[in-house]
Amino acid sequence: MxxxxxxxxxxxxxxxxxxxxxxxxxxxxxxxxxxxxxxxxxxxxxxxxxxxxxxxxxxxxxxxxxxxxxxxxxxxxxxxxxxxxxxxxxxxxxxxxxxxxxxxxxxxxxxxxxxxxxxxxxxxxxxxxxxxxxxxxxxxxxxxxxxxxxxxxxxxxxxxxxxxxxxxxxxxxxxxxxxxxxxxxxxxxxxxNCTLGKFVRVKTFASFSEGYAIDIDNSGALLLEKENGEIETVIYGDCFEVSGIKFT
Amino acid sequence: MxxxxxxxxxxxxxxxxxxxxxxxxxxxxxxxxxxxxxxxxxxxxxxxxxxxxxxxxxxxxxxxxxxxxxxxxxxxxxxxxxxxxxxxxxxxxxxxxxxxxxxxxxxxxxxxxxxxxxxxxxxxxxxxxxxxxxxxxxxxxxxxxxxxxxxxxxxxxxxxxxxxxxxxxxxxxxxxxxxxxxxxxxxxxxxxNCTLGKFVRVKTFASFSEGYAIDIDNSGALLLEKENGEIETVIYGDCFEVSGIKFT
Incomplete structure (x- = not known):
């Protein structure tokens, strides 16, 4: 080295x-x-x-x-x-x-x-x-x-x-x-990145969050746009792309 | 016990x-x-x-x-x-x-x-x-x-x-x-509390922040109103009341 x-x-x-x-x-x-x-x-x-x-x-x-x-x-x-x-x-x-x-x-x-x-x-x-x-x-x-x-x-x-x-x-x-x-x-x-722009499922503490990954905020948290239009801020979790699921 | x-x-x-x-x-x-x-x-x-x-x-x-x-x-x-x-x-x-x-x-x-x-x-x-x-x-x-x-x-x-x-x-x-x-x-x-409403000096990492302690935000951080009217958010530090100093 x-x-x-x-x-x-x-x-x-x-x-x-x-x-x-x-x-x-x-x-x-x-x-x-x-x-x-x-x-x-x-x-x-x-x-x-x-x-x-x-x-x-x-x-x-x-x-x-x-x-x-x-x-x-x-x-x-x-x-x-x-x-x-x-x-x-x-x-x-x-x-x-x-x-x-x-x-x-x-x-x-x-x-x-x-x-x-x-x-x-x-x-x-x-x-x-x-x-x-x-x-x-x-x-x-x-x-x-x-x-x-x-x-x-x-x-x-x-x-x-x-x-x-x-x-x-x-x-x-x-x-x-x-x-x-x-x-x-x-x-x-x-x-x-290969996360933004996709519909993802994020496993957090005890539950899942699902939504369209639209952005990252100033603290690195993921902003998910949910099906009802709400924006959820996800601080950390396991992130999976969900194939075949799209907003209509 | x-x-x-x-x-x-x-x-x-x-x-x-x-x-x-x-x-x-x-x-x-x-x-x-x-x-x-x-x-x-x-x-x-x-x-x-x-x-x-x-x-x-x-x-x-x-x-x-x-x-x-x-x-x-x-x-x-x-x-x-x-x-x-x-x-x-x-x-x-x-x-x-x-x-x-x-x-x-x-x-x-x-x-x-x-x-x-x-x-x-x-x-x-x-x-x-x-x-x-x-x-x-x-x-x-x-x-x-x-x-x-x-x-x-x-x-x-x-x-x-x-x-x-x-x-x-x-x-x-x-x-x-x-x-x-x-x-x-x-x-x-x-x-x-005995902090809010007072003019305080807060020792942070390497410097001091001074101002009028106006509030605590949702994360427990102290909001200081500085002399120039700016609001500073102080996350942590040693807090001293400054006697005799007041905004005019």
């Missing part, structure tokens, strides 16, 4: 339970902003909604510990920015055209190539740390029952050299996290 | 580093909603803005681990409700008239009798736990250089029996946390 930034901030492991767990521990022990935990393999990789994240050898599994001095309502921008950085790295290094899916996935032709997890600790309404975990399918062959997934190896039909990709991605993330502009991030996210 | 609710949820200690630390550990280990950590003494009691909280014998130091299924923007209501519960218990058991001060203190005649700390953990925009720590000066004699403080013993001029107070307060908190109504909490907070 040949990064522009201080390598001492990168902590690499062969195998960990989950980079999120190590990151939390290091964050609680006051590690500096933009500390990175990287692992080649995870024994208990975490996905969203308490699902597992398949973490075979060949994938890239990492968590960034961030401590930006921002209003907590702007944390979403760091998640969106991570997804956009992955999209850009895929395009730049492998000429793979990817899209972002609300709230925080990266897809290629509708198949998931990367997923993002966040863990936020807030003390008295001030952000203590924001940990962003990313799982990227590179040289592994993902096999998921729940989602259709893909990897760079799947797409290019051969094992790829990861070092240029990782160098580019890490520098990109590091730069973007340091020069965060939430408005610009939303603009860029909108230009690259 | 004779509470209405399940005592197995209360974990009492003679002395701990800080009830916040124990609570975090238990929360990370998935303890249930409304688990309570109580200590008679803290060796490293925490205050806001990384200050210490003096934790002499005779005070009540505790942290409640909450896991409400709410939108994270409503967490403030649990903090406000804690302060209001303390105010009510002081009035009911000791006939002491107390007030709430934004963001989360309890004062008697301008002297601090209780302080509240919160620690919030959010996973993918969903609340994992909200820990609310309370330090209440009961039979201790607080001695602070930074703030004028008082205790029940100070006010009543004798050592008091804590058990009725604790029973009442715990039942109150337990009930309020289970039946949370943010709108009602804001109403009650406004009726009991």
């Amino acid at each position: 040949h990064f522009k930034f201080d390598k001492s901030r990168i902590h690499s492991f062969e195998s960990v339970s989950s980079t999120m767990d190590i990151a939390r521990q290091m964050a609680e022990e006051n590690c500096p902003d933009r500390t990175v935990i990287v692992a080649k393999h995870q024994t208990c990789g975490r996905g969203r909604m308490k699902r597992n994240w398949q973490s075979d050898q060949g994938g890239l599994y990492m968590t960034w510990v961030l401590r930006p001095k921002i209003n907590i309502s702007l944390c979403f921008a760091f998640t969106f920015s991570s997804a956009l950085s992955i999209v850009e790295a895929l395009e730049k290094i492998f000429k793979i055209k990817a899209e972002v899916k609300w709230p925080n996935d990266v897809l290629v032709n509708g198949h998931k190539i990367a997923g993002i997890l966040t863990e936020t600790k807030i003390d008295n309404n001030e952000l203590n740390y924001l940990n962003i975990g990313m799982g990227i399918n590179i040289n592994n062959i993902p096999n998921s029952n729940t989602f259709q997934a893909t990897s760079i190896k799947d797409l290019i039909q051969k094992k790829v050299n990861t070092s240029t990709f990782i160098d580019f991605l890490f520098d990109k993330l590091d730069y973007n996290f340091q020069h965060m502009n939430p408005k610009k991030v939303i603009q860029e996210w909108k230009a690259r | 004779h509470f209405k609710f399940d005592k197995s949820r209360i974990h009492s200690f003679e002395s701990v580093s800080s009830t916040m630390d124990i609570a975090r550990q238990m929360a990370e280990e998935n303890c249930p909603d409304r688990t309570v950590i109580v200590a008679k003494h803290q060796t490293c009691g925490r205050g806001r803005m990384k200050r210490n909280w003096q934790s002499d014998q005779g005070g009540l130091y505790m942290t409640w681990v909450l896991r409400p299924k709410i939108n994270i923007s409503l967490c403030f209501a649990f903090t406000f409700s804690s302060a209001l519960s303390i105010v009510e218990a002081l009035e009911k058991i000791f006939k002491i008239k107390a007030e709430v001060k934004w963001p989360n203190d309890v004062l008697v005649n301008g002297h601090k009798i209780a302080g509240i700390l919160t620690e919030t953990k959010i996973d993918n925009n969903e609340l994992n736990y909200l820990n609310i720590g309370m330090g209440i000066n009961i039979n201790n004699i607080p001695n602070s250089n930074t703030f004028q403080a008082t205790s029940i013993k100070d006010l009543i001029q004798k050592k008091v029996n804590t058990s009725t107070f604790i029973d009442f307060l715990f039942d109150k908190l337990d009930y309020n946390f289970q039946h949370m109504n943010p709108k009602k909490v804001i109403q009650e907070w406004k009726a009991r």
Whole structure:
């Protein structure tokens, strides 16, 4: 790895339970902003909604510990920015055209190539740390029952050299996290997304919300136009496109 | 202690580093909603803005681990409700008239009798736990250089029996946390506060905000009317009344 930034901030492991767990521990022990935990393999990789994240050898599994001095309502921008950085790295290094899916996935032709997890600790309404975990399918062959997934190896039909990709991605993330502009991030996210304009179903706490995904607000929440014309703001949830259902 | 609710949820200690630390550990280990950590003494009691909280014998130091299924923007209501519960218990058991001060203190005649700390953990925009720590000066004699403080013993001029107070307060908190109504909490907070209507200075991240405290919004943030007529929304900070400064 040949990064522009201080390598001492990168902590690499062969195998960990989950980079999120190590990151939390290091964050609680006051590690500096933009500390990175990287692992080649995870024994208990975490996905969203308490699902597992398949973490075979060949994938890239990492968590960034961030401590930006921002209003907590702007944390979403760091998640969106991570997804956009992955999209850009895929395009730049492998000429793979990817899209972002609300709230925080990266897809290629509708198949998931990367997923993002966040863990936020807030003390008295001030952000203590924001940990962003990313799982990227590179040289592994993902096999998921729940989602259709893909990897760079799947797409290019051969094992790829990861070092240029990782160098580019890490520098990109590091730069973007340091020069965060939430408005610009939303603009860029909108230009690259595959969620808006579709009729979607979002699984929230205990129920579902369904509607036409019309926009993202300033806090990254999804605006759904329901069948009765009401606009619902959905802060987070699992988002599925509903085929064949359209407003009449 | 004779509470209405399940005592197995209360974990009492003679002395701990800080009830916040124990609570975090238990929360990370998935303890249930409304688990309570109580200590008679803290060796490293925490205050806001990384200050210490003096934790002499005779005070009540505790942290409640909450896991409400709410939108994270409503967490403030649990903090406000804690302060209001303390105010009510002081009035009911000791006939002491107390007030709430934004963001989360309890004062008697301008002297601090209780302080509240919160620690919030959010996973993918969903609340994992909200820990609310309370330090209440009961039979201790607080001695602070930074703030004028008082205790029940100070006010009543004798050592008091804590058990009725604790029973009442715990039942109150337990009930309020289970039946949370943010709108009602804001109403009650406004009726009991000593912040609104004053010219205040609020210390935020790296700067100060000054203005006339005109209202609290739906998220518990303080609305300051600045001298130039602008309204500033202050999410959190240390709030001081500025004596002798008034709009002309």
